[in-house]
Amino acid sequence: MDEHDVLAERFEANRTHLRAVAYRMLGSSSEADDAVQEAWIRLSRSDAAEVENLGGWLTTVVGRVCLDMLRSRRTRREESLEAHVVEPVVDAGDGADPEGEAVRADSVGLALLVVLDALTPAERLAFVLHDLFAVPFEDIAPIVGRSPAAARQLASRARRRVQGAGPSPETDTSRQREVVEAFLAAARGGDFAGLLTVLDPDVVVRADSAAMLLGSQAVIRGAEDVATSFNGRAQAARTVLIDGVVGATWAPGGRPKVVLNFTIVAGRIVAIDLVADRESIDGLELEFLSN
CATH class of the missing domain: 3.10.450.50 (Nuclear Transport Factor 2; Chain: A,)
Incomplete structure (x- = not known):
């Protein structure tokens, strides 16, 4: 097995987790697939041998890609959810992440995606990565270009909106x-x-x-x-x-x-x-x- 095949195998071992992150960030199956594919492209162009924690590195890359997509979508004022969206089951192929994480991710239904859509891109990323996937604020901070304390505040603000979700906050x-x-x-x-x-x-x-x-x-x-x-x-x-x-x-x-x-x-x-x-x-x- 050559070096490229080994890298592809390591990437596939993280695909389930990456797609779960991307879907919760974007609320769109096709866009989640695009984000994961972009992560693979960036990995294949990088010096993977220098990456100590591949899973963390890929999560950061997917987070950045999703943040850019959310900001672009917000600028274009697009709807974030696909028409007739159906809550998918996260793939459970070989090399899937721990069962607990998959169960936690699958528990996030369409109702929460609608609430998340009312958040700013930075709030959504901080909340999804920290509260749903236990990514430390120290790792989230550079993705959103903030300090760890500011990233914590973003997640806290998002959490209050999610926990108190009744009518959605005004977004206009x-x-x-x-x-x-x-x-x-x-x-x-x-x-x-x-x-x-x-x-x-x-x-x-x-x-x-x-x-x-x-x-x-x-x-x-x-x-x-x-x-x-x-x-x-x-x-x-x-x-x-x-x-x-x-x-x-x-x-x-x-x-x-x-x-x-x-x-x-x-x-x-x-x-x-x-x-x-x-x-x-x-x-x-x-x-x-x-x-």
Whole structure:
């Protein structure tokens, strides 16, 4: 058996795992196959002898390929699920990964894929790789171009959305912006009634430890308490895109010091996450929007 055949055999031993990862990332059988094929092409062009952990290396490659595909899809505003998609059974051929992993992957049905589709590409990758396939955040971080702490935050945000999945979060950026800017305008103008209009009755505000050091409460629950907290404030807040989702930031001198992540469902804000941790902020992709 020549070197190419040995490499192909090692790749095939990882195919089941790679296809499971790609399908959970993309929600499309054909695109998952494309991602796995691209991983094989990249492996065949690399110096595989220098790769110590082939399974980890291939998972990273598939993750990068899927992330690029998700970002491209988001740009084109395509639907992520195939028409008449049927939940497939992960292949169980020779060399399959441990049974426990396969069972865990197979338990992810179409309903979860629909929820995952509401996440940003980076959130989806962090959640799928860590929560479904136990990939460490230290390995996820370079795939999404963030620090391990920022990758952990992406997965945490995705996990909250998945665990609390009822109605899907708003994904239309123009609608997100409309709601966020209405919230900021009401806050700046001391318009208590206007704040209540855009806040879900059960809205929750959560602050990280760095935001708490700046004076934020750890948790605020309920529309009236949240409206009271923001009423007359947010004077210097600016609207931004945070990993492709509309949010806000306080950025004195142009450098974000506090970031506000909004979760919007049915035109109302259901959650606001205040992030002031420097490492987490530096790991975010922020784009200021004209106000």
